[in-house]
Amino acid sequence: MRFATWNVNSLGVRLPQVLDWLAAQEQAGQPVDVLALQELKLTDDKFPHEALQAAGYQCAWHGQKTYNGVALLSRLPLQAVVKNIPGFADEQARVISATVGEGDGDGTHSVRVVGAYFPNGQAPGSDKFAYKMDWLNALREWLRQELVQHPRLLLMGDYNITFDDADVWDPEGLRDTIHCTREEREHLQALIDLGLADSLRRFEQPPKTYTWWDYRDLGFRRNRGMRIDHILASTALLPHLSACAVDKAPRKNERPSDHTPVVLTVA
């Protein structure tokens, strides 16, 4: 099975690109089975479920006007859908979870998938940074329980956090700025400490591999980017991971999202 995550920066604008990308994967003989989308930027009533269903995908979505919004697309049924972080009151639509495959997530063949759009945080010391920290605390404590109930779990999405300097095009110039602060990285490490692993780094990657490039100043052409979209896999899934890579092709489209997909293959 192949799992992917993609921050599309408006599904209203990017739907044709999503459909094209999914079709291209299928034509290449590597269909994407589950795709997590972030930044839909549309309300639930505007979600294009018919077009996606016609393309062979069942959907679960949690939308919001103007900002945020997340969805899961799957070729197999999505079961036990949960929106946002239970117990954490949040007006922002940032998380959607479901079980894919047989069973309820604790079975041998099913996987519990959590798709997430982590808060940006804007700048250290801001109200939005404080919200990011609160949100990360809530996510971690909820996932601690989820991993007990669902040992086979993937956490994928736009984390808005880099692991280390290798994830940043200019680590000196961007030191301690948003996505690169010690506090954010400690939160990311705390997720790893729950029993999750960074799928991409389990496989050899080209140097300067990023998932986001600024629209401004020819960021993509100059490869001035950051790796802030991740797929974390639970310990129980690790023996089954067979590949993980960033697909830069969609970032070369006309009117691209500023993010590009990360794809994980699980045997």
Place this chain on the structure above:
DNA sequence: ATGCCTCAGCTCCTGAGA
């Protein structure tokens, strides 16, 4: 560098993203 680009919206500017 309070800049660059893109998107949504009570749209001809502003807020937010990262």
